[in-house]
Amino acid sequence: MSGSVPPRITPKTLALIAMLAALAMIISYLERFIPMTALPGVKLGLANIVTLIALYTLGALPALAISALRILMAGFMFTGVNAMMYALAGGGLAFLGMVTAKRIRLFSIIGVSVVGAVAHNTGQIAVAALVVGTPGLAWYLPALIAAGAVTGVVTGLVGRQVTGRMEKIMR
DSSP, X not given: XXXXXXXXXXXXXXXXXXXXXXXXXXXXXXXXXXXXXXXXTOOOOTHHHHHHHHHHHTOHHXXXXXXXXXXXXXXXXXXOHHHHHHHHHHHHHHHHHHHHHHHHTOSOHHHHHHHHHHHHHHHHHHHHHHHHTOGGGGGGHHHHHHHHHHHHHHHHHHHHHHHHHHHHHHO
16 A cells, blocks of 8 residues: 555544534525625625635635535535536635645645635636626636735635634634
């Protein structure tokens, strides 16, 4: 057998992952009631704060589990399968972008958050263009990228504050 053995997840870590997934789902649900702008599809992405915190305090695999659980639970409970398809595409691309940005170490947690927000919007537009069969939806991408950059900074600032506090607690 070759390769390394993945680290064992302790019951404490598993409980933390479950709590963070539930928190992300609740935030995702509550965010639906926050009016944003006239731009369809734009939201703060507050649930991404939890994924960001998990990425920096627990690592990539727990953060992926939290993000996937949130998207699936919220999809089945609140939004439906169609919306879940968009959320999975956006969330998956956002996660890959955040992990990559964090690993190359060119970005702070705020930059990683912005990369995730922009990647999320890009993934959702790509799926929308495929589903609708209209590549012309890409014209909307610059507006979503601008909105994603702003919301990414906001979530990154919150994520930085909470992550700093969580690291102290977890020691």
